[in-house]
Amino acid sequence: MSIKLKDVNLTYSPGTPFSADALIDVNLEIERNQIVAVIGHTGSGKSTLVQVMAGLQKPSSGEVLMDDFVMYKKDTDRKKLRRKVGMAFQYPEHQLFEETVERELSFGLVKQGRSSEEIQEQIHKAMHFSKLTDDMLIRSPFELSGGQMRRLAIASVIAMEPDYLILDEPTAGLDPAGRDEILSGLQAWQKETHKTVILVSHSMEDVAKLADQILVLANGRLLMSGSTAEVFSRSAELQQVGLDVPQMTALMLALREKGWDVPKYAMNVDEAFLAIRSVLRRARS
């Protein structure tokens, strides 16, 4: 049970002077029950990649499989596909359109033909993870604050409870408090439902905090795929393709250059603290 991409290539406007290779020879596999981050420089193909995974962008060549279900074939069951994978684009609050929050949340579920009991259950579950309150149900989505609208838009995708939840920069444009709310909600949702969350992100600190697996794209190709620790310890390669490393990792590397015996990688402030303290303690004794 996984998402598999086999020899996927995607070229926009092929055969014209505007043709552009968005994805080149991509082979990857994403297992279930984890949080995967997709990182890469601007224009590396991240957004294209996740859209291919979401069944929204057909590749020029190659195969895309989701739990052995083949996408992009003439006879592909689209309705089945929509139940398996959900996607929230950048600035998802720009897609809100319903009269009430409740209708916005139920939109996808109604389209799936679910019963009203199911719909209510799903809506409330989604609201719990997105920290939306019941009093909002009857209000218009456009009365909400920016942060609330964002959470609503994401909740409307979560409500459909897809096996694979894909989000393109879910925290774009939010302040630190807003980002925290979204990310902690996603983490909690994933922990409880054991589904797979795939997110595109530019914040290395967020990725370090949340991700189990990281996919690194550069110039349309998959440069690296591995655990968070594995990927961030290859900082020289990351920097070569225009990516930053999380601040704590950058510190570890700088200290190692000074001869310090610290790991190549620190996931957060606490890890960095412990590593530095142990060196300082040894130096003292």
Next chain:
Amino acid sequence: MNMLKGVTIGQHYPADSMIHKMDARFKIIMILLYVVALFTAAGPISYIIMILFAMFVIVSAKIPYRLILRGLRPILWIVGFTLILHTFSTQEGTVIWQWSRFSIYNGGILRGIMMGLRLILLISITSLLTLTTTPIDLTDGLEALLKPFKKIGLPAHELAMMMTIALRFVPTLIEEADKIIKAQTARGADFEEGGLIARGKSMLPILVPLFISAFRRADDLAMAMEARCYRGGEHRTKMKELKSSMQDYMGLAILTLLLILMAFFRFAQIDSWQALL
């Protein structure tokens, strides 16, 4: 989306030609003169002159033929339809083919060809205008031509500004619509199911966000324009001023002559389609 790429009206093709350099005001007037001449043209000789003239202009503008042809592709079906319509409905001249109730007159075919040619020339020449003139020159030209009408209350500057902003945002809005469509599709929205009413309703998830976004953009843009000291057309100058030259007046003179020629041929009955029947 791909259909939109074929439309050449509205696109600009940069090149170093005499036509490109001409004053936008004169080009607009010349197009109008050409169109009037086209509708005045009354016979095969006139049409041949009009076609040759158009071809001459296309060559001087250094526009590749395939661009013009590509711009004609979307309307080919209209041309075909016009041809067929006139062929079967017009009853002038002599019958050249008959089959039970259907008869084709040679006059019908002629009229069909004439109408088709008109359409083709119309589209080609109009495309030529936008291909050889930058959007800002076009709107500046229109603004200048409409200025005399300010006296009767026509907001020439505001209209021109509206056009510029619309042209600027069309590609942006198309991109946004595309994104919205994808996002709603991802939520299970279907735009191909159901009858007319159902399909109309299914457009709401696209239209509502698009409109809201457009209004928001308008708000933001107005604020940004005010912040840059915009306060309407009064006391405003332009970096690119339209300057007329000898070529512009010559072009105007040539187009006027063309129109006079067409009118002459028509009213003096020197050239007419009847002659071919």
Next chain:
Amino acid sequence: MTSPTLLIEIKTLSHTFQGPEHQEIKALASVNLAIRQGEFVVILGANGSGKSTLAKHLNALLLPSEGTVMIDGLDTVDDQALWSIRQRVGMVFQNPDNQIVATIVEDDVAFGPENLGLPPAVIRERVEEALAIIGMSEYRHHAPHLLSGGQKQRVAIAGIVAMRPKVVVLDEATAMLDPQGRKEVMTAIETLRSEGMTVILITHHMSEAVMADRIILLGAGRVIAEGTPKEVFQEREQMQSLGLDIPQITQLATMLKEDGWIEQDDILSVEEMVKRLCPSN
């Protein structure tokens, strides 16, 4: 030595407006602020702190409910001074797309000077100059929708520079950009500063705030604190209570200080931390 000119003087500024349920919302309460020529000031605050409202008072897009806002000696409530104020205080907004009016870059940069009624030759000069300063000269004939977010913002900045303002205000101008775009804008800001421009940056990004000469911390419409980045970031609880991040490196510094390994925790960058931990090298 005379102190630099006082360009912006804000006294007991309050701004009240009506909310959606007709309640009175005080977006700003008794704000006092002084900004001098050549300063790089960052106005830091979470969403809802009033920072964007404050920004809009700087060029009279909003007028005070109470108090005064003086720009280069001109009062923002003075109708006659409106356009002079807006020429002196240029503003770049958050959404890169919704500031660009024209169909090609150079025409958009010319928009401001055209509004000022300058002669065409002068406008042409200003546009070339502004594009060169911001490093976008090769894009002068490009259509804006084909540019990246960072490039669009740079075009917006060039459009302001062409008006030769005294102050450039960037109202969350990097909020919608990716890291590369943000770097481009910050580089443009550095260039402006090297030319002596006064810059006011409104943001919630720590990485941008650390470069300021002075930070003004806003919370619930009030000025909570003012000082150099080091001074302001010292107050951890204050920052956190306002919903703001502290750079991870500074958090680490505090932990090391509390554990007795370093004396001072006023560290804002990786380089500083390394220097502090390895003094001899």
